[in-house]
Every structure is written in structure tokens, then in C-alpha cells.
Amino acid sequence: MKDYVAEMRGAALGARLRRLSAAIDADATRIYAAMGLRFEQRWFGVINQLSLNGPMSVSELAAALGISHASVSETRQSLEKAGLVLSEPDRRDSRRRTLALSRSGEVLVDRLRPLWSAFDEAARRLDAEAGEVTQALARLEQALARQSLHDRIAALIGHRD
Structure with missing residues (x-):
């Protein structure tokens, strides 16, 4: 069977990027599960920024990650539900929310750091190969x-x- 996305080359750029992103996310999910960790790949950017920088507003996270405010807010809700982040109104502007890792989030990040190092090295090698x-x-x-x-x-x- 023909691979339409591959055949269309640049004309199917968005489809190609979505397919690659889905494959990478699926493999990451499999690794987390194999390690007995409940972690969603879509959480990585927010969790990583909070672990590196400490508390940040939704707007600051969106700017740092280059994604929409709405996307960060959706991730925030998921992370709060999982008990990994805490959210509170910003002291300077009550319309803004400041996020911070919860104690459970900090413990999880400590467990994830060695795995993230392996992710980084695998990604560097894959990038070089490609x-x-x-x-x-x-x-x-x-x-x-x-x-x-x-x-x-x-x-x-x-x-x-």
C-alpha cells in the first residue's frame, strides 16, 4: 500500500509532522509505562520548566514553551488533577495563575531525571542519524x-x- 503522506512530500508537511509527533509520543508513553511511571508526554514542557525555574505564571510558561496560553491552561488542569502541580492566584495580578510543583511533582521529577537524560541522548543520536x-x-x-x-x-x- 502506498504511503500518501510520504508521496506528497512538502504538500503533506502538517500530516508528516503530526505522524512523527504521534510516533514519538507513543514511544515515550511506552517507556514511562514500562518504568512503572504515570506520566503523560504532553506534561513534559510544563513540568520541566517548573523544575528548572521554580514557580511560573501560565503566561510565562506559554512564552517559554512557545505554545498558547490555552494549551498551558489545559495542561495545568490535567497536572493539578494528577496532583503534580499547585496553582494559585498571582500576588501581583489576581487574574493570573502561578504554578509550582507539588511535593508529589518534585518526587516524580527526581525519579524522571535519569530517564529524561536517556531521552535526551536518544533524541540527539536520532537527530544525528536523520x-x-x-x-x-x-x-x-x-x-x-x-x-x-x-x-x-x-x-x-x-x-x-
């Missing part, structure tokens, strides 16, 4: 920062907002 694909992804991000996909398509079809 020809430094992270550099190509950085160039892709820069190209999109210069002109969004929306703007590129709108220019091709002669559409103006």
Missing part, C-alpha cells in the same frame, strides 16, 4: 515567522483579509 533534522525544523520555523502559511496561501489565491 541528518540534523532539528536544524531543518529551525529553518522551517524561521520561514514561517517571515511569512505564515496563511499569508503564503492567501498570496497564491489572491485573497486579502
Whole structure:
């Protein structure tokens, strides 16, 4: 059977990235489960930032991770439910929430650090084997920062907002 996504090359860029992301996340989930750890890969960015930097606001986390405020808020809710982070109103601005690792979160991070080191090394080796694909992804991000996909398509079809 033909692989449509592979055949379409650049035209299926989004599908290719989603497929790779799903494969990486699935493997990470399998490793966490094999180690007897209840940890969701989507939690990594927030948990890692809090372990490195201490308490941070949702806005600060979103900026540090380059993701939306809504995405961080959704992760926050999941992490609070799991008992891994604590959330409280910011002292300077009650509309903002400040997140911090709970004691359970700190214990989990201590258990995860050696595993995360293995993840880092495996990712470096995979990137090298694949020809430094992270550099190509950085160039892709820069190209999109210069002109969004929306703007590129709108220019091709002669559409103006």
C-alpha cells in the first residue's frame, strides 16, 4: 500500500509532522509505562520548566514553551488533577495563575531525571542519524515567522483579509 503522506512530500508537511509527533509520543508513553511511571508526554514542557525555574505564571510558561496560553491552561488542569502541580492566584495580578510543583511533582521529577537524560541522548543520536533534522525544523520555523502559511496561501489565491 502506498504511503500518501510520504508521496506528497512538502504538500503533506502538517500530516508528516503530526505522524512523527504521534510516533514519538507513543514511544515515550511506552517507556514511562514500562518504568512503572504515570506520566503523560504532553506534561513534559510544563513540568520541566517548573523544575528548572521554580514557580511560573501560565503566561510565562506559554512564552517559554512557545505554545498558547490555552494549551498551558489545559495542561495545568490535567497536572493539578494528577496532583503534580499547585496553582494559585498571582500576588501581583489576581487574574493570573502561578504554578509550582507539588511535593508529589518534585518526587516524580527526581525519579524522571535519569530517564529524561536517556531521552535526551536518544533524541540527539536520532537527530544525528536523520541528518540534523532539528536544524531543518529551525529553518522551517524561521520561514514561517517571515511569512505564515496563511499569508503564503492567501498570496497564491489572491485573497486579502
